[in-house]
Amino acid sequence: MAKTQTDKKKKVNAGLQVPRSYNVVFFNDNVTPMDFVVNVLRSVFRKQEDDAQALMLKVHNEGSAVAGTYPLDIAASKTNKVMRMAKQQNHPLKVTVEHAE
Numbered sequence: 001m002a003k004t005q006t007d008k009k010k011k012v013n014a015g016l017q018v019p020r021s022y023n024v025v026f027f028n029d030n031v032t033p034m035d036f037v038v039n040v041l042r043s044v045f046r047k048q049e050d051d052a053q054a055l056m057l058k059v060h061n062e063g064s065a066v067a068g069t070y071p072l073d074i075a076a077s078k079t080n081k082v083m084r085m086a087k088q089q090n091h092p093l094k095v096t097v098e099h100a101e
Contacts, residue, residue: 024096028062037052
C-alpha cells in the first residue's frame, strides 16, 4: 500500500511546473521626481530606504532597473498599482513587466 501512495505522489508532482518569473522594470524619464520613485519602491515593493535610494539612482544613471521578480499575477498587480500612483500625481513614470531570464 505504501508503494501505491508513493507512485501517486510521483505522478501528481510530475505534473506540477514551477511558475515563470517576471521582472518589474522601472525606466528613467527625467521628469518623475526621485522622491516619488523612492516612495513607490518603499510602499509597493517594501524596499528599505537605502535600497530604494540605490535602485532609484540605478534607474536614473543606467536608464532602467529591476525593482523585483515575481510570478506574473503579482508582477502585474504591482506594476498596475505603480502606474495608478504615477497617473494620480501626473508623472510619466514607465514601469513594465518582462520575462525574467
